[in-house]
Amino acid sequence: MKRILVLGGGMGGVEAAIALTQKLKGDYQIDLISNRDFLYIYPASIWLTVGKRTLEDLSVPLTQLAEIHGFNFLQEEVKEVRAKERLVLTTSQEYSYDYLIIALGGSKLKPKGVENTLSICGSPLDGMQIQERFLELVERGEGKIACGFSGNPQDATAVRGGPVFEVLFNFDTYLREKGLRDRFELTFFSPSDAPGKRLGAGGLAQLQQLFQERGITIVSGKKIKEFTSSGVTFEDDTHVVTDLTVFTPGMTGTPILKQSDLPLTAAGFVPVSDTAQVNGFENCYAIGDSSYFEGPDWRARQGHLAEVMARTAAENVARQERGEAATASFREEINLLCIMDTGTEGVFVYRDENREMAPRGAWARWAKLAWEKYYKLNKLGKVPRLL
Ligand SMILES: Cc1cc2nc3c(=O)[nH]c(=O)nc-3n(C[C@H](O)[C@H](O)[C@H](O)COP(=O)(O)OP(=O)(O)OC[C@H]3O[C@@H](n4cnc5c(N)ncnc54)[C@H](O)[C@@H]3O)c2cc1C
Structure with a gap:
């Protein structure tokens, strides 16, 4: 049975594991390895600081997500990727893989x-x-x-x-x-x-x-x-x-990547093409905050982009398995999208190659609050994906 390893149980990794279960038909083993046993909803964590959320409110157990969507969750610390040998080393195990999706997030200076x-x-x-x-x-x-x-x-x-x-x-x-x-x-x-x-x-x-x-x-x-x-x-x-x-x-790349044989930018991120494939490794993908891609000056490391890249990577793995070229691209979906909440209202910021807008109002805050609920329910399989 072919094995797809997803490293990191954050916004990108979880979306990749879910998309793989939906796109791959047949006998595949999808393993998600993460050091935390929960998905953390960073965009809503701003409300933790003023006591309006608890850690529990912001967390979704990965065992629950694995059970609902049909992938395996392994709680382990990744310490090295040997892409040339198609191996991932954790603190306790060595895993071989057919495809790898790296979603380990970033680190800080x-x-x-x-x-x-x-x-x-x-x-x-x-x-x-x-x-x-x-x-x-x-x-x-x-x-x-x-x-x-x-x-x-x-x-x-x-x-x-x-x-x-x-x-x-x-x-x-x-x-x-x-x-x-x-x-x-x-x-x-x-x-x-x-x-x-x-x-x-x-x-x-x-x-x-x-x-x-x-x-x-x-x-x-x-x-x-x-x-x-x-x-x-x-x-x-x-x-x-x-x-x-x-x-x-x-931000800088996560230190694990420095101990790996993957290409890295000067800032420590994994360079990828529009297909989310790591340059020089067609069975290895990097998504979200771990990755680097060329694009407009205003592009940002955001959760929704991590998810778009995750779905692109999963689609390309499925195409490779069907013997097709891995041509799915996230390029068309690069945009800047966020709601900046103030506690009383919000600023809805959108920017792409052709337009930009930043209207402000109480409705934008309500939209962010609604997104938080939707995100959790969607991941738990209770409401379909809207975006
Ligand atoms: C406070 C805050 C607010 C934000 N608000 C927004 C917003 O409003 N809109 C938006 O689009 N984006 C927002 N973002 C950005 C968004 O959260 C990130 O871009 C997104 O989480 C990136 O997803 P990722 O999967 O690449 O990384 P992460 O979500 O960081 O996930 C990385 C995962 O890898 C795991 N991991 C790390 N190292 C190891 C290891 N060695 N072994 C095993 N597992 C490991 C971590 O535990 C984590 O689960 C916000 C970010 C923050 C911090």
């Missing part, structure tokens, strides 16, 4: 003093720690909070700013609801001259408007020198004092 910060884009437990620290400050009744992000100079796509804006706006909303906003200083910081410019002119204008309306101080265009226990120091030695610093560093 480690600027000086980063241990003094917490990231919403890290492990689920980091999100919990942000919640604990934030609610402690709320209890105290005053505080200074700074939220920021930076990029990776080796890869303009290796940046994740959206959730940082959302966390900051949700803090602001929460504090207003408690009548405490005037006792808190909220600061946004980023070395970029125009943080959020990837969202397009409309999205950037909405962001600036939101910062102004909510009285959030902006420190942009200054390189970060270091983080300390008292806050953030910039290259000109100015210092923002904080009680809580929420920071998302630039």
